[in-house]
Amino acid sequence: xxYELLIATLILVSTCSILLLVTLIKLQRLVRAYxxxxxxxxxxxxxxxIRKRYVVFAAICEEKVRNSELEDAVSxxxxxxFSESTYYKASPQLxxxxxxxxxxxxxxxxxxxxxxxxxxxxxxxxxxxxxxxxPLRTTGTLRKARELARKLKF
Amino acid sequence: MHYKMGYTHVACLEKRLDSTSxxxxxxxxxxxxxxxxSSVDELREILGRVEYREKIVSVHPTSTEVARWSAHDSRVxxxxxTPSNLKILDKGQVSVMKYYDKxxxxxxxxxxxxxxxxxxxxxxxxxxxxRFKVGFVLGxxxxxxYELVHPVVVxxxxxxxxxxxxxxxxxxxxxIPRQLISRKLVV
Numbered sequence: 001x002x003y004e005l006l007i008a009t010l011i012l013v014s015t016c017s018i019l020l021l022v023t024l025i026k027l028q029r030l031v032r033a034y035x036x037x038x039x040x041x042x043x044x045x046x047x048x049x050i051r052k053r054y055v056v057f058a059a060i061c062e063e064k065v066r067n068s069e070l071e072d073a074v075s076x077x078x079x080x081x082f083s084e085s086t087y088y089k090a091s092p093q094l095x096x097x098x099x100x101x102x103x104x105x106x107x108x109x110x111x112x113x114x115x116x117x118x119x120x121x122x123x124x125x126x127x128x129x130x131x132x133x134x135p136l137r138t139t140g141t142l143r144k145a146r147e148l149a150r151k152l153k154f
Numbered sequence: 155m156h157y158k159m160g161y162t163h164v165a166c167l168e169k170r171l172d173s174t175s176x177x178x179x180x181x182x183x184x185x186x187x188x189x190x191x192s193s194v195d196e197l198r199e200i201l202g203r204v205e206y207r208e209k210i211v212s213v214h215p216t217s218t219e220v221a222r223w224s225a226h227d228s229r230v231x232x233x234x235x236t237p238s239n240l241k242i243l244d245k246g247q248v249s250v251m252k253y254y255d256k257x258x259x260x261x262x263x264x265x266x267x268x269x270x271x272x273x274x275x276x277x278x279x280x281x282x283x284x285r286f287k288v289g290f291v292l293g294x295x296x297x298x299x300y301e302l303v304h305p306v307v308v309x310x311x312x313x314x315x316x317x318x319x320x321x322x323x324x325x326x327x328x329x330i331p332r333q334l335i336s337r338k339l340v341v
Contacts, residue, residue, distance in 0.1 A: 062300070081315065114310045121307025122266060130300035134159070135307065 051110040054095070054145035055138050057120055058154050059102045061131040067097045070104070073126040074133075078119040092116050095142065098149070103136075105145045113138055160305050163335040165210040184338045188234060190214035194223050201229045208338055212259055218242050225250040231334050232259035232291055235279070237272045243279050248286045257330050258283060258290040262303060266311065273315075280316050289330045292323070 059065060071094045079087050090112030097104030108116045117135045125131060136152050139145045165186040187209050191197045197213065197220055204211055206229040214234040215221035221242040224230045233251065235243055235258055243258070251258065265276055283290055292312070296302045303311075305327050312323040 060299075081311075114314050118307055118311035118314050121304050122311060124300065130298075132300055132302060132304070134304050 047111070051140070052107055053110045053113045053138055053140065054142055055106045055108060055113065055116055055120070056136045056145050056148045056152065057104055057106065058134045058136055058152075059104070059126075059131055060134065061102065061126060062129045064099055064102060065126045065129060065131065066099060067094065067104075069127045070094065070097060073123050073131075074106075074120060077123045078116070081119055081122065082115050086112070086115060090115055092119075096146075101149075103149045105142070105149055107142075159302055161302075163332050165331070165335055165338075182335060182339055184208075184210055184335050186210040186212060188212045188214055190216065191220055192216040194219055197224065201227065204229070206231075210334060210338060215239060215242055218244075218247070221247050222250055225256050226254045230256070232257050234259045234261075236261065237264055237268055237275075240272065240275050240279065245282070248282055248288055252286050252288045255289075257334070258288065259293055260290055261293045261295050262308060262311075263295055265316070277316055280312075280318055284318060284322050290322075290326050291331045291334070292326045 059070060074092070074094070075087065078090070078092065082090075090109050092106055092108045092112075095105045095107050106116060106120070117138075120133045120135050123131060123133050134154060136154060137145075137148050139148060161181065163182045163184070165184045167186055167188065185208065187204055189197060189200050189204075189211065191200065191213075192215070201211070210231050211229060212232045212234045213220070213224040213230050214236065215224055216239050221233060221239075224233055225247065233256060250256075260276070260280075264272070268276070280290070292308060294301075294303055294308070308327060309320060309323040312318045312326075313320050
């Protein structure tokens with residue numbers, strides 16, 4: 001009788017320990033998955049706020065182009081290349097364009113600077129006038145951008 | 155204008171130098187030949203006649219056989235890929251090109267102004283080249299100043315549209331073509 005009881009206890013203990021081990025392994029996996037998720041969240045939230053960038057450019061055209069004409073051409077090209085949704089996110093704005101020197105400054109979200117530069121440079125016609133737009137510099141402040149637009153040589 | 159845009163070495167099909175401009179003297183200009191063929195015998199015959207030591211020889215293969223053959227011929231400088239012969243560029247071709255260190259030539263206009271189908275082909279092929287670490291040359295078929303694209307714009311466009319790392323795009327516009335052209339200038 002005592003022998004049978006001992007065997008039953010042993011079986012019970014071993015079953016319990018196996019169950020405990022399985023639970024532990026599952027718990028360990030859960031902890032790993034959760035920590036990985038936290039890490040990904042931390043990485044994705046590294047961009048705390050969208051900053052602005054100012055792109056200084058020069059337009060070389062057959063004839064002088066106007067502010068609105070250039071803006072239309074650039075936005076159309078941007079939408080053609082990178083879709084409308086990217087255009088809203090990037091929100092490029094032509095801050096100023098000197099029609100005499102044919103130089104200007106574009107403002108864009110810092111994540112989409114490359115997109116704007118690509119779209120700017122690939123504009124080939126502005127209101128049926130052949131054009132080449134050359135991005136000169138990218139800055140973080142408007143003041144510096146205005147200064148560069150005035151001083152930079154091309 | 156080429157020089158002003160930042161292009162110091164130019165290989166072109168037709169040379170028309172403006173001797174009055176001081177800037178035109180600064181840019182190194184080399185002749186270029188494009189051989190388009192689908193038979194190896196014809197290619198061999200053309201290469202026999204061409205002054206490959208002075209001119210950049212670019213082969214536009216329309217068959218896999220020619221593509222493989224031109225990849226290991228030292229007289230050929232680049233292998234030109236256009237939407238018409240895009241299908242010749244498979245894994246085997248890329249590995250042969252890697253072995254013989256032969257760069258691929260792609261024109262910017264094809265990358266930017268093709269149909270979505272062709273662009274998707276180019277996307278896969280370009281990323282395969284990057285994975286295999288095979289160099290490529292980005293060509294700009296421009297006959298006038300207004301058709302030129304600024305090098306920075308080319309790099310940004312390739313980076314954003316085709317997910318090519320900036321480093322590779324930069325190499326495709328600077329080091330690889332410069333090596334090809336300066337090799338011809340020495341001779």
